[in-house]
Amino acid sequence: MAKAKKVYVCSECGEDSPKWVGKCPSCGEWNTYKEHFLAKKETLSDRRSVQKTSSSGKERPKPTILQDIKAGNTQRVSTPDGELNRVLGGGIVNGSIILIGGQPGIGKSTLLLQLAIQLPIKILYVSGEESEEQIKMRADRIGNPASECYILTETAVDKILNHSDNIEPDLIVIDSIQTLSSPLVESAPGSISQVRECANELQRYAKETDTPVFLIGHINKEGAIAGPKLLEHLVDVVLQFEGDRNHSYRILRTVKNRFGSTNELGIYEMQADGLREVPNPSELLLSQHQEILSGSGVAATMEGMRPMLLETQALVSTAVYGTPQRSATGFDLRRLSMLLAVLEKRCGIHFGANDVFLNIAGGIKSDDPALDLPIVAALISSLEDIAIPRDCCFAGEIGLSGEIRAVNRIDKRIQEANRLGFKKIFISKYNMKGLNVEEYDIEIQILAKVDELYEALFR
Numbered sequence: 136m137a138k139a140k141k142v143y144v145c146s147e148c149g150e151d152s153p154k155w156v157g158k159c160p161s162c163g164e165w166n167t168y169k170e171h172f173l174a175k176k177e178t179l180s181d182r183r184s185v186q187k188t189s190s191s192g193k194e195r196p197k198p199t200i201l202q203d204i205k206a207g208n209t210q211r212v213s214t215p216d217g218e219l220n221r222v223l224g225g226g227i228v229n230g231s232i233i234l235i236g237g238q239p240g241i242g243k244s245t246l247l248l249q250l251a252i253q254l255p256i257k258i259l260y261v262s263g264e265e266s267e268e269q270i271k272m273r274a275d276r277i278g279n280p281a282s283e284c285y286i287l288t289e290t291a292v293d294k295i296l297n298h299s300d301n302i303e304p305d306l307i308v309i310d311s312i313q314t315l316s317s318p319l320v321e322s323a324p325g326s327i328s329q330v331r332e333c334a335n336e337l338q339r340y341a342k343e344t345d346t347p348v349f350l351i352g353h354i355n356k357e358g359a360i361a362g363p364k365l366l367e368h369l370v371d372v373v374l375q376f377e378g379d380r381n382h383s384y385r386i387l388r389t390v391k392n393r394f395g396s397t398n399e400l401g402i403y404e405m406q407a408d409g410l411r412e413v414p415n416p417s418e419l420l421l422s423q424h425q426e427i428l429s430g431s432g433v434a435a436t437m438e439g440m441r442p443m444l445l446e447t448q449a450l451v452s453t454a455v456y457g458t459p460q461r462s463a464t465g466f467d468l469r470r471l472s473m474l475l476a477v478l479e480k481r482c483g484i485h486f487g488a489n490d491v492f493l494n495i496a497g498g499i500k501s502d503d504p505a506l507d508l509p510i511v512a513a514l515i516s517s518l519e520d521i522a523i524p525r526d527c528c529f530a531g532e533i534g535l536s537g538e539i540r541a542v543n544r545i546d547k548r549i550q551e552a553n554r555l556g557f558k559k560i561f562i563s564k565y566n567m568k569g570l571n572v573e574e575y576d577i578e579i580q581i582l583a584k585v586d587e588l589y590e591a592l593f594r
């Protein structure tokens with residue numbers, strides 16, 4: 136009789152080890168190793184002899200020459216949500232599994248319930264987290280259903296699939312994968328083996344019936360999707376829903392997509408009646424300032440494939456306490472320190488006795504290198520208390536020796552600035568190669584070094 140084999144599995148990253156260890160050698164987390172029993176596996180040669188002799192069941196796939204494989208046209212269901220279509224690469228592919236991760240309360244359930252309500256097909260919405268009444272209340276806030284939407288509050292994966300066999304939905308939503316459990320596995324819902332087994336079960340179902348499945352996934356404290364890394368490998372698309380809970384903007388990013396690009400991103404605004412698409416984010420993010428104030432610089436950034444104009448705001452004030460403060464919201468603090476050091480060393484502008492606060496308006500986070508130039512402009516503007524004209528924007532990376540470096544997709548950035556009525560854009564001299572200046576109705580000012588910025592803006 137085969138004896139079950141005992142292993143220890145890290146609940147954070149899924150690494151396993153035959154012995155218990157306090158600190159995971161793979162992800163470095165403490166106290167995450169849990170005991171698991173694996174049924175003894177048959178050996179591969181047992182299996183191959185069975186395959187050879189087995190006469191029942193479907194024919195096993197054989198190797199095929201690439202040229203002989205027919206190009207299937209992937210069927211995509213286009214949704215009423217333009218931003219979702221964009222991040223999915225054009226719509227939902229039949230039989231695909233889409234995982235959505237994000238902080239609690241960011242709006243994952245709202246996004247998918249909204250989809251379930253608006254997409255005019257037959258939908259099974261399974262919730263292991265909320266009661267039918269709670270879902271109904273939420274649905275009432277969002278609007279009238281256009282779809283045949285079944286709500287099921289169940290967590291046993293076999294029962295869910297039985298119901299699904301009866302209803303035969305065109306789309307399944309699971310809220311969330313961490314609440315599901317399979318009777319085949321003994322450990323608690325949310326544990327590695329449960330998540331793995333349930334996801335496998337759902338994947339098999341999706342592929343067999345050609346039904347697309349959305350999975351909502353919790354994330355751990357580092358922001359990665361909780362459960363085994365294997366979950367991300369198993370699914371076809373991984374989306375990340377992010378944003379600042381105190382602000383209403385939400386960003387839906389593609390982390391992995393087997394059917395499209397991972398450079399896409401969708402922008403939403405959370406309102407009292409659900410999530411609203413934001414097709415023109417720049418207009419919304421910029422429209423709020425009326426007066427011309429010092430310390431504000433507009434950045435022509437790219438978020439994935441999407442140009443977006445953001446407002447960076449700096450406040451430089453005399454330090455009251457001994458050690459000057461540095462604080463950044465939406466931007467990397469170390470990068471801010473680097474920029475301050477460059478200004479100090481290359482332009483002789485000193486911030487040593489000042490507190491420096493930096494903020495990207497709208498609760499947006501960005502790590503686009505092109506933000507360096509607008510941030511430096513905003514810093515100088517605040518220090519000198521001279522406002523930057525409102526029709527100017529910036530895009531350029533700053534190197535350690537104070538050089539202004541080229542950034543990617545400069546044409547897209549200039550186009551967007553042009554479209555929004557900006558009159559002048561400051562870019563790197565090294566971005567001019569291949570750029571047709573005549574195309575745009577905007578003045579393009581080139582800079583090679585950061586000290587030229589001061590001259591260009593305030594002299």
Ligand code: TYD
Binds near residue numbers: 240244273410
């Ligand atoms: P929810 O979808 O429950 O988040 P998640 O599933 O990611 O945990 O979103 C909850 C937040 O969104 C909640 O704090 C209330 C807010 N909300 C609105 O502002 N408007 C709405 O129409 C809805 C349904 C929720």
Ligand code: MG
Binds near residue numbers: 243244245264310
């Ligand atoms: Mg939820």
